[in-house]
Amino acid sequence: VDPTLIIFGIRALVRLWRGGAQAYAQYARDKAVLLPRLTFPPFDDVDFIRAELLDPQQVWRISANGPLVEFWSTTLSRPDPNVPGSAEALYLAALQIFSERAARESGLLPERGREVAGEKLIAQWAAGTGPVGPVGRFALTLTDVAAEFVGANPSLLGVDANGEKLIGAVATNLTQMIPDDAADFGPKSQFAERVLGIFLRAGLDALARHPDALVNDQHLQQLMQNTLPPIVQALPADLAEQSAWRDVAEALLGPAANAAVETIAANPRAFLGREFDPNNAVGALTQAMLTQASTMGLRERFSEAGALVLYRAALGVIVDRPELFAGQADRPTAQIARDLLATTAASLRDAPAPFDGDLGADLVAAALDSLRREGPRFLDAAAPWERGVAALAAQVIDGLASALRDPQTQRLRSPLSQPQLVELARSFVVQAAQTPGILAGNRSELTALVAGVAQVIARDQAGLLSPTDWLDVAAVAAQESLANPQRLFALAAGATAAPATALLRDLLALAAAETGAGGRDAGGVFFGATLREAMIVTLRAAAGNAAGAAAHPDVVKTLAQQLCDLVRAQPGRMGSKEWLCIFRSAVGQALDQGTVPELSDAHVAQILAGGHLG
C-alpha cells in the first residue's frame, strides 16, 4: 500500500469529518430547544373586575352614586355576593372598559371595542362550561332574538339603526331586569328571561315595520325600564297566580310591546321635551293592562284583542294628551292607568251582551279616541277623567239596554247586527264627546237620547229601514239632540215618550201601515230612503221647534199620511223625490202651526217648481 495514498486518504477523511463536526456542533447549538416558560396565574372574573374598575379613572363607577355601586361590596372589595348578577354586571362593565381601551390602543373606534367586548362576552357565556349567570342568560336571549330578526331584516342592525337602538336599550338596562332570585334561577328569573325575549321580539317586529322612523334610543330605554322590571317584580308568589300572570304576559305583552314601540316610532315628537314623561305612562299602562287581565282572568271579560284595543286607544291618549296621565301625589300615573282599566272592566261587567266583552271594549276605545281628539271637555270636571270615559260608554250602553233588552233573555234584540249595534253606539259616543259637559252633573241626557232612538229602531221588525239607514238617522238624532239640549229626547212630565221618539215612532208606524196597505205594489214610496230622509228632516225641524213638536205630536204623521196618499194617487206624476220635497217644505210650518198646510194641486206645483208654501 502506498503510504502517501493512505495519508491523503486520512486527510480527506479529516477534512470531511471537520466539516461534519462543525456542522454538527452548530446544529446542536442552534436547534430548536426547550425554553423556560412561566405559567399564567388563575385569573378569574373578580381579578379582572378589580384590575379594571379599581383603576383611578374608572373607580367612580363603583363609588357612591356611581351607576354600578349597588353591585359592589365595599367590605369585600368585590361584587356583592348578595346581589344576584352583580359579578356579571361588573364583569360586563370591566370588559367594556378593557375592550374600548384595547380598541384605542389598536387605533380602532370605541364602537369596535364594544363589538369585541360583545363577542368575547357571548363567547364566554355561550361556550362556558359552568352555569351561566343571569346577565349571561339574558344576554344570550338578546343575542338569540336579535340573530333571529337580523336574518330577515338585516337593516335593523347597523349604525343608528332602530333595531340596534332597541337592543342597546335593553342591553344597557339588563341589570335592572335581574330579579332577586336570579342567583338560584328562580321563577322570577325564568319569567324575566321569557319576558325579555317577548319584549324584544315584539319591539323589533314593530321597528321593522317602520324602517324610516327616527327613534330616540333614550325613549326606548325608558320604555324598557318602565315596563319590564315592574312586570317581573309583580310576579305573584302563589303558584296558581304565577301561572295566571305568566299566561297573561305571554298573551298580551308581545302585542302590547309591539304597540308601544310602534307608538314611539310613529310619534317621536310626542315623547320629546315634555314636562311629563309619556314613557312612564306607557309602562304604567302596560302593567295595568296585565294586572287587570290577570285579576279578572284572561278572556274572562275581554279577549286579548279586546284588551289590546283598549290599550292601543289609551296609548293614543298618552301620545296626544299626555297631561291626562300626569301623576300627582294622591293619584300617581300608575293609579290612573289602573283606574282606567278597572273602571272600564267594572262598567262592562254588568253590561248586556254584546257589550259585556270585546264590543264593550271597542266602545270604550271609541271614547278614548274621542278623548284624544276632542280633549276632556265632554267629561265631568269634578270627577277623574278615566272614570268619565267608562261612564260615557256606559251611558250609551244603558240607553241601548233600556230600549233593546229582551226581558226573557236579557240580551239586546234589534234589527241591527252586533257590529251595527256597536257602530250605532260608537256614533253616539263620538257625537257625545263633541258636546261640552255632556257627562257633567250626573246628566242622563245621553242615555235618554240613545234610548229614544233605540226604541224606534226596536220597532222596525219589518226592516223598513236598512241598518245603514238607521245609523244615518241615529247620527242626525245625536247631532241635533246634543246640539239642542233638553229638546228632542227630554221626557216631559206625564209624557210616555220624548217628542223626537214619538215623531220617529209615528213615522215608522205610518210606513208599516203603508206597507200593510200594499206598499210598493200599490204605488207607495214611504219606506227605505224616503222614510230615512223623512225622519232626518223631521228631527232637524223638531230640533228648532221642540215646543211645536211637543204641542202637536200628530201633525207630522198627518202630513206624511197625506203625502203618501197624494203620491199613491198620482203615481205617474209624483214619487219619492216629490214626497220629500213637499215634506221638507211643509213640515216646519206644520209643527209651528199644528196643522197640515193645504196641499192643493197649485200649492204642490209651486213647491215642486222650487217655491215654498205660502
Added chain:
Amino acid sequence: MMRRRRLFCLLAALVIGACTAHRLNDLDAQLTDLDRQCGADEQRRDVDSCRQRYEALAEQALADARGASDPLTRLAFDRVSATAAFHAGPLGAKTVSESTNEGTQLCKELPQQDASAPRDCALIRLAYPLAVSADLARSLTVLLTKLDALRQTNPAAQLPASDLPAVLSLYDWFQTEFDKVSWVRSKLTDPGVSEQLKAYVDDQRRAIYCWALKAYSLAFDVEGTTPASLSALTTRKTALRSRAEDSLGAIDCQTAPALAVLPK
C-alpha cells in the same frame, strides 16, 4: 514520527469536538424528555423527583459549559443549564444564578456580543428573572391556596391582615421582574433575532404582568384593605399597566394563556 504525532493530535481534537456537540445534543434531548415526562402541569407529577432530575441535568450542563472550549458551545451549555435550573424551581436557584452569570459574561465577550448568538444570550439573560418570577408565583399560589381553604368554610373569608406585607411585596417583585424582562426584550433588535423569540419573550412579560395583577387583586382579599388604603398600590398598578400595554397592547389575563406562543 513527527507527522504521525501531529495526525494523532488532530484526530483527537476532532473527536473531542464532535463529542462535545454530541454531548450538547444529548443534554438538550434529556431536557426535552424531562419536560415531556414532568410536563407543565406540576400538580399531576412527582414534583420533587422532577425537580431533582432537572437540577441534576442543570448541574451537568453547567459542568460541561465550564469544560467546553468553543465559546458558542459553552454558551449553549449555559443555556441548557439555565433552562433546566429554571424548571428545577427552588432547587435550581444556585445553578440558575451561576449559569446565567457565566453565560451573560460570555455574551459580552463574544465577537459581536449578543448578536453572535441572539437566542441563547437572550434566554440566558431571561432565565434568572423568569426563575425569580416562577418562585414568586409559587409564593403567591401558597397565599391563594390559603384563601381558598378559608373560603371553604366561609365564602366571604379574607386573608388575615398579617399577610398584607407579603402580598404587597410579591406585587413589587413581580413589577421588578417585569421591568427586567422588558429590558431584555428591548435589546432584541438585531435582525438575526427571530420573530418567534420576540413573541416568546412578550408572552413571558404578559405572564409576569398578569401575576402582578393577581397579586394586586389578592391585596383586596386581605382583611382591612380598601380601595383607599391601597391607593398607592393602585397607582403603581396603573403605571405598570401603561408600561406593559404601551408595547404589548391591552392584556387580557383571562385569554392571554390561550394565545401564548408554543415554546421551541
